[in-house]
Amino acid sequence: MEYGLQLFSVRDVTERDMEGALRQVAEMGYRSVEFAGFFGHSAQEIKGWLDKYGLTASGTHTGMSELTGDKLQETIAYHQAIGCRNLIVPYESFATKGEIDAFIQRVQQVEPQLNAAGITLHYHNHDHEFKPNQDGLIPEEELLTRTNLLLEVDTYWVYAAGKDPVAFLQEHKDRIRVIHLKDGKGGDACASLGQGIAPVAQVRQAAIQLGLEMVVESEGLEPTGLEEVRRCMDFLRSEDQKDGN
Template structure:
């Protein structure tokens, strides 16, 4: 099995040495990188380091602000240079119906532009998308019904949001090809895989059954992001047995 790491997991070192961190992530056994920022490093340098380490880009977390008319061409160029074909919006302020309408309009506008460049568009959930806004609007239901973008299920945040991540994976299997496998407590405190109460082992099994790519995210950097990434890799390897 080939696994990926959301590079936000190692932000404590990546923000000052992204290229060196790629090397260290590869040494832990990760094959894919899902980036969450590039810290000013030229795209060609990122691509060269990935090639040197035998890694590939699975996807990136890219804010919607990088998809507006004035910068989208630059965003596309960067992502094509590093070999990325999947841009995922990591979240947005969708706290009322107007904000939802504006965001959905942006998504439906930029998705075909990205598609022409060979790049898919997706959205990554946290927990709040499963709660009703104060005005009664429901974020995740509208993202599902009013767009056809892909959905990257963060299985831990879905769990915190009161959802059954296994049921979600089955329900949305035609719109999901990458998931975040992640662990923690039900109150939102993350842990490395195998140390929380989220159904990480069942998520692993279901992802394998459905052919979904597994991207590890461990957010606390305790004692360090790389140590958490190592623990998570041990968990993944144990599931293979």
């Protein structure tokens, strides 16, 4: 199986040595990366390193602030230059109906321009989207019913919200292209894949059956980001062997 990596997992390296981070995760066996910032590097630099180490850009975590005014066209051009077709909004608070409405309005404004450029807009969840906000609305339900956004499902946060991540993937498979394969110990406590309480093996199997791209995220930096994502890959290769892959 092929797996991608959310580079926030190795944020202790990327800010000071992006090329080194890309080289090392490629050597571990990751085949794609999802960016969490470019740290001043040009699109040409990033694309050169991706090509050099046999990686592709699965997606980027890009805030809505980068999709306003002149920044929108700059963001589109950067994504096209690095060959990235998935732009993922990483977080919104959605604390009130007004915040949800404003987000949806902005999505409706920018999504046609992104789509015309060959870029698909996604939203990455945490756990608060599955709980009532100050106005009693469930943000995830609002996004599902009022937008055409694809969902980048962070499967650990779905689990932490008290939901069954496998059932959620199956129910909403038509709105999902990419998932975060992630583990944890409850709440904000991080864990490498297979070291926490989330049903990671079952989520992996469901993703394979549904044909979803799997992007690993492991946030603990214990003892370093690279060591943590190496443990994650070791777990995944063990699961691959069980499947005969």
